[in-house]
Amino acid sequence: MKVIRTLKQVVAGALSAGATMLIAACYGPMEPGYELANGSVTVPEGTPTDYNVEVCAELAESGTQCDFVRTDGSYLINVYEGALDDAQLHGYRLCATSSSGLFIDQCVDVPPNSQITTQDFDLEFIPQE
Incomplete structure (x- = not known):
């Protein structure tokens, strides 16, 4: 009886290892991410998510x-x-924009060799003509 139990454990272990290998083969190893910039965005009315605001x-x-x-x-x-x-070597431009088209885009240029950038944006409505 112990032989069947041991055989079941071996088969279960092989299936578990095989599933793990299959997932790793399909998706590959995770590439670590590095923080480049963070901060906050404010808008005159509501929340930035109401206007699909993104920072790039x-x-x-x-x-x-x-x-x-x-x-x-x-x-x-x-x-x-x-x-x-690339950012350390050349610097980069950080911009807050809205796909709603209601706000003036705001951008800042970050120079080369900068540490993690914390940048806050305060978006303003485009003036009505």
Whole structure:
């Protein structure tokens, strides 16, 4: 009887290990993220999420990395190692924008070799003509 029990444990262990290997093969290892910028965004009325506000880091060689602003107004931009190296070498532009088109976009240029950037934005409505 102990033979069958031991055999069941061996088969269960092999299936568990096989499932883990299958998942790792399909998705690959997780690439660690590095914090590039954080802060908050305020708007004159309501919350930034009411207007689909996002903050983007425009990098010289690694493209654009964005994060939608959360209900409390905070944002956090994480990047992979290559993008962090790009930001350290060339600097980057950090912009707060809204897809609603109601606000004036705000941008700041972050110089090369900067540490983690904390930048707060206070968006204003586009003046009515």
